[in-house]
Amino acid sequence: MDKQFDASSVEVRWSRRWEELAISHADPASPRPPFTIALPPPNITAPLHMGHAMGGSVQDSLIRHRRMRGYEVEWCPGTDHAAIATNAVIERQLLAEGTSKEAVGREAFQARVDAWYEECGGRIYEQMRRLGFSCDWARSRFTLDAGYVRAIRTVFKALFDQGLIYRGPRIVNWCPHDRSAISDEEVEHIEHQDLLTHLRYPLEGGGDVVVATVRPETMLGDTAVAVNPEDPRHRHLIGRWATLPLTGRRVPVIGDSAVLLDFGTGALKVTPGHDPTDYEIGTRHGLPIISVIAPDGTMDVPELPRFHGLTVERARREVTQALDELGAVVAEEPYVHEVGHCERCHHVVEPLVSEQWWVRMADLAAPAIGAVESGAIRFHPQRYTDFYLGWMRGIRDWCISRQIWLGHAIPVSTCANGHRFAWVEPPSACPSCGSTELRHDPDVLDTWFSSALWPFAIFGWPDETPELSRFYPTEVLTTAREIIFLWVARMIMVGLRFTGSKPFSDVLITSTILARDGSRMSKSRGNVVDPLEIIGRYGADAIRAWAAAVGTSGQDQRFDEERVASFQKFANKIWNVTRLLVSRLGDGESIPSAPSGLPPRALLPEDRWILGRLADTLQAVDQAISQYRFHDAVERLYSAIWQDFCSDYMEIVKVRLEDGVSPPSRAAAAATAVGTLDAMLRLLHPFMPFVTEECAQRLPDAAPSLQLRDWPQLDSGWSDPAHAGEQAAIDELMELVRALRARRQEAGISASDPTRHPVVVRGGGHELSADDRRRVLEALVRVRVVPSADGPAQVIVSGGLEAELHLPSGAGEERLRRQLADLESQAARLHARLSDPGFRDHAPAGVVAGTQQRLDEAARQAEALRRRLGPGV
């Protein structure tokens, strides 16, 4: 066994082993209770980043834990075709090659896409395996799989037939770059510094009205001027007509309460064709809609050649200038506001009116709101409940059609006689009239429409498959907060409607991983960290434990590579303590499974002590996992293993494990050490799967995999009421150990000095025999415990124990005085608190008693010190 834990070879070996053992393949016929997670399918647009690595690690921890708890665990992996995002990736590639999708044609484009899915998808699965994810690979799904497509069409057709999907012209968020509509959720608002321009429109019959706008170019499509009917400055204008400069169009002045009194000039130019607010005003007043911007983002005003074909940005300048020439520009003021951008390509979104497919959301939302309000679905952290509910309560219809090449075709056709129908299997004739002259809808679906079906479509829905009935609904959905609206909400709505069950019961929102400087990780910033690189440097266990330590807080987390490194060291520590233990056991030695196989009498106090620590750790870990507080679990295990087991327990029992020691004592130590380490490895396994497997494998009587072992349970043999108080007595002794070490060092005794100076220990209860005390002390600190000694001594008071350490140099009184001063001020503070009648009256009895106890303790120690220091103190 090497001194260094060789993560990479262990990872390769165990990954293969797990697959051979088929531990991750679930059986729908199993009698065990099911536990299912549907892995959020990563977009096949790029390899996984640290956020994916973390989210997946958190899920795998849950998965491994439940497996050990006896569940039939299904963790179904998959990938998402991510239509619009992949479309953008491929278009970018083509652009870089100096060509375009139009130039290469649909077929070649599709071939590029397929090749990309092959390559990128393969890399993603490879990353997941390297991270140690124990997914049910055989059930991997891709959102373009035939079965999945059928599920999508089934849902679409049902919603269509029920009137919940409709088509119609409405104002949409249009991305001129992608040449497609996008949903409200795919628009990101970015601050812009623009000009607010005040324009004067002359009124028929004299006078004028001044409107304010950041988009003067849209005035070419104005069809009204609106003022607030409550506005004393303007309301008398309602009913009059204005004449638009440049176009000469007559537009009415109308009254609408959407116009704000205190913004701009109080008068609003109304462009129903290119502004959502204006569109609604236009709807209310029956205004005509004039489109002046084409889908490619250029001006579409053939009757005005001066502006026709200009980009919107140029048109803005040109129109303003033209208006200025007419004297219509009254003022321009700098103005900061937010402008919508396409989340994918970051181009400015152009609101325009277009025929699209929509999902009516109100009916779908109601049960989805209820499921969360009733607590049937719970968010962790809890604050995301309101986040979700707020959005759901204000939900608007969802634009699901996209005008791109890539994605699921909208399963709707129209026949020559104008019958429009949705289908699941591509039709050859119209179901109404039999016409075979069919025109298929050219649009594709929003990717999130297909994602919404994920938890049940992966199991073969709409067929009643064994997997579906057994593994659905899933249990925990682990995801990032940024897709709560885009994905989580829609899964809940669709799942409830089509399966009658909530798709999951717990939504675990993981932390967001930021770059070291607190900025977002992004390719353009060049600060993206590759999980494989981190694995290469520190091992998969390190990244896994890091994920557990930072992933479940739901907080933003800056990526801290040092933290990952600390877990690599931890893995190495575990490896080495295993080596130590195994080397002391001897080849092929069989150890009775501790501690139940041993007569309790053979256990020494330190054995019972570490078993007590193990019991505490188990309880803490169980509680932490049940609350999704993985950082608590990992931290507890970190200190229990490193400090309690390695630094304390193993150091104490090392000598008992040597050859030639009395057999009962050695057997007890070996059994306790093996039993404790084994249990701790099992507890840690969900968070550090590789090193725990490798180490457990080297212990006597190992199972083929920890995944086939049971989760540790409290064992009555771990604590013995006959030895109550012993635990505390050992803890007290440990404190003395640290005090003795400190004193030795302070006295200038070299760490390498082998001299064991005599020490006399007094006080303490009767839980430990003098032998017990001597054995532990001498194992942990270089002293020799003697019944009595003469000469100058350093005095140490620690808890109820008092020790005289006989060192050659007599220094150290200063330290004693400092300690005494500390104790006195502590005692004074406690005394003051206890003398406060308010405290005595209000604080719970337990707290008062505890305070009293601490005061007594401090007083006793102080007294002992004063005695030692002699008169005059």
Add this chain to the structure above:
RNA sequence: GGGCGGAUGGCGCAGCUGGUCAGCGCGUCUCGCUUACACCGAGAAGGCCGCAGGUUCGAGUCCUGCUCCGCCCACCA
């Protein structure tokens, strides 16, 4: 404009229901290559928990206000 989150030793973070909660990792300093581990061991230094009020016998921990950061939502053109 509204909402949410953060502000704790040099850095990155944990502190659940108010009373050993002032802790962890890294870093720093001192001493040690002692046959498990130098990816180590031992010891030490370092924070009045953003600011100002309030509630309470008692507050990083609850309330109010404020200041900076980050994010989300929003039909003020």
